[in-house]
Amino acid sequence: MNHAPRVGRVRAEMERRGIDVLLLSVGPDLPYLTGYEAMPLERLTMLVLPARGDARLVVPQLEAPRVDRGEDLFEVVPWAETDDPVDRVVGLLGGGSANPVVAIGDHTWARFVLALQAELPHAQWRRAHEVTSPVRVVKDADEIAALQAAASAVDAVAAEMRERPFAGRREIDVHRELVDRMLEHGHQRANFAIVAAAANAASPHHEPGERVIAQGDVVLCDFGGTMDGYCSDITRMFHVGPPPAEVRDAYELLEAAQEAGVRAATIGAPCSAVDAAARDVIGAGGHGEHFVHRTGHGIGTEAHEDPYMVAGNEDAIVAGHAFSVEPGIYLTGRFGMRLEDIVVATTAGPRRLNAAPRDLAVVG
Ligand code: ZN
Ligand code: ZN
Ligand code: ZN
Numbered sequence: 001m002n003h004a005p006r007v008g009r010v011r012a013e014m015e016r017r018g019i020d021v022l023l024l025s026v027g028p029d030l031p032y033l034t035g036y037e038a039m040p041l042e043r044l045t046m047l048v049l050p051a052r053g054d055a056r057l058v059v060p061q062l063e064a065p066r067v068d069r070g071e072d073l074f075e076v077v078p079w080a081e082t083d084d085p086v087d088r089v090v091g092l093l094g095g096g097s098a099n100p101v102v103a104i105g106d107h108t109w110a111r112f113v114l115a116l117q118a119e120l121p122h123a124q125w126r127r128a129h130e131v132t133s134p135v136r137v138v139k140d141a142d143e144i145a146a147l148q149a150a151a152s153a154v155d156a157v158a159a160e161m162r163e164r165p166f167a168g169r170r171e172i173d174v175h176r177e178l179v180d181r182m183l184e185h186g187h188q189r190a191n192f193a194i195v196a197a198a199a200n201a202a203s204p205h206h207e208p209g210e211r212v213i214a215q216g217d218v219v220l221c222d223f224g225g226t227m228d229g230y231c232s233d234i235t236r237m238f239h240v241g242p243p244p245a246e247v248r249d250a251y252e253l254l255e256a257a258q259e260a261g262v263r264a265a266t267i268g269a270p271c272s273a274v275d276a277a278a279r280d281v282i283g284a285g286g287h288g289e290h291f292v293h294r295t296g297h298g299i300g301t302e303a304h305e306d307p308y309m310v311a312g313n314e315d316a317i318v319a320g321h322a323f324s325v326e327p328g329i330y331l332t333g334r335f336g337m338r339l340e341d342i343v344v345a346t347t348a349g350p351r352r353l354n355a356a357p358r359d360l361a362v363v364g
Contacts, residue, residue, distance in 0.1 A: 001142060001229075003071055006033050006135060007049070013131040014051040020100040021093060022049040022128055023116070027107025028302045029132045031229070034073050039063060044085035044112055047074060048092045058088050086115045093120070103128045137298060137306045138320040143230065144344055147299065147322055150232035151342050151353035153185035154224060158236045158356035166363045167215055167240045171195040171208035178223045187225035187232070191303050194222040201336035204293055204328060215241050218335045219363075224303060231303045233324055234354050235340035238361045250287065250329050251337060251360045257281035258339045258358070261295050261309070261325040265343050265350035271313040271323075278327040279311075287329045296324040299342055321345040322353075 010033060014022060024030040024038075024047040031037040036057065038045035043060040055074035059067060064078040077092070079085045093100060099122040104113060106129050117125065139147065160181060166174065178193035196206035197213045201220040213219055217240045224233035239247065261278035275295040282291045296309035299322055307313065307321055326340030341354040 001035065003033060003035050003073060007055070007073060009135045010049070010131050011051055013134055014103070017126075017130060018101055019103045019126060019131060020051055020097060022051075022103045022131060023047070023089065023108070024049070024105040024128060025108040025112065027105045028305075029105050029107075029128055029136075032132070032136055032301050035071070036067055044079075044089075046085070046089050046108075046112070048089055049074075056092055058085055058092070060085075086112065086119060089116065090119045098122055099124065101126060103131055105132075133306045136300060138318060139300060139322050139344070140320065143300065144320070144322065146228055146230035147232075147342065147344070148353050150187070150225075150227040150230050151234070152355070153187060153227055154182065154232040154234045155354055155356040156185050157181040157223070158221070158234055161221065161236070161238065162357070162361040162363065164363065166213045166217075166219055166238060169213055171197055171200070171211050171213065174213070174219070174221070175208040178221060182223065182225045182232075187227045190223070190225040191231065192222070192224060194220065196220045196336070198335055199333050202330040202332050202334060204330060204336070204338065213240060216244075218243070218247060218337060218360075220336060220338060222338060222340065226303075229301055231299050231301070233299055233303055233340065233342060234356065235326055235338045236356060236358075236361065237337050237339065238363045240363055242362060243360060247335065247337075248360070250285075250331075253282060253285040253287060254327060254329055254337055254339050255358060256285075257291075257327040258325055258341070261327060262341065262343055262350050262352060265309075265317055265321075265323075265325065265345055267317055267319055267345055267347060269317050271307045271309050271315050271317060272311050274309040274317075274323075274325060275311055275313075278325065282327060282329060290329045290331055291327055292330055293328065295327055296343075298323045317345045319345055319347050 049055040061078040174195040179190040195208040198217040219238040222235040257278040264277035294310035297304040328338035330336040
């Protein structure tokens with residue numbers, strides 16, 4: 001990835017919004033913009049990126065050797081163990097406006113935010129999200145290729161699971177298998193692997209545990225990870241033995257809702273339309289009150305990022321938006337189900353990145 005154009009686009013957003021300087025520490029914005037990821041430690045790493053002028057990366061001296069200077073995006077300012085890194089950052093802001101408008105990364109630790117605010121009492125503080133999200137939300141061809149590769153890897157895992165036995169194994173055993181298979185298929189990291197059987201599947205973010213999967217259980221598998229910097233996220237449903245009519249009917253409704261959500265993801269439509277399309281189908285089928293979450297979230301270098309497919313988000317879908325469409329039906333104390341694909345908005349219409357079979361897989 002070539003990072004300089006990203007920095008240029010963020011600087012244009014800063015100019016447009018009257019932001020003088022951007023401060024980025026831990027979290028996804030810094031690696032997105034520069035390729036360097038701050039260690040999530042007590043020692044401060046902070047990129048100081050003015051709207052105009054040279055950028056500098058304030059970094060603990062012992063981590064300076066990890067910094068790749070290849071792209072020449074910033075000057076490295078190492079600080080020694082007895083220096084005050086907040087003073088170093090404040091020193092780099094000197095010479096500008098007495099009351100600068102400062103945007104700071106959403107994930108920056110409160111202890112550093114509070115220290116900076118104490119040293120810059122006249123600054124106006126804004127979220128970095130204002131200037132990084134509009135850039136990050138539109139994926140270029142390389143990013144879509146990376147998302148596609150990650151999606152294809154979890155598709156392969158989902159397809160393999162259709163041939164695997166579920167009955168007699170604990171949720172946690174299937175969880176570990178999903179993690180192992182994601183790594184085997186090229187992911188560097190598994191971010192989550194929800195395995196929820198029967199009534200546990202009615203809790204959308206169930207933590208897989210000791211429950212032994214049995215004949216007659218629905219099993220929800222929602223898993224994803226990171227591959228070459230970009231995330232995957234897929235949900236597929238399994239049933240141990242033939243499903244009863246009630247489960248089959250609910251699943252048919254769920255598939256129709258997911259299809260409607262995907263079809264609604266056309267350029268120019270508001271993000272809320274994707275949510276409404278899926279929710280209308282589930283509501284018409286009598287399960288409206290059992291669909292208890294938004295329909296989708298954006299995905300990129302973070303597993304959840306803009307744009308969110310939720311009522312109230314009237315932002316228009318543009319080409320290059322990448323997001324999940326994942327309606328669910330949850331019957332407390334009984335069973336639950338969700339179906340999830342990653343979709344990219346294109347000028348030719350919505351394109352699913354996931355291609356694993358979407359039917360309710362009958363397993364042993
Ligand atoms: Zn998911
Ligand atoms: Zn998701
Ligand atoms: Zn219902």
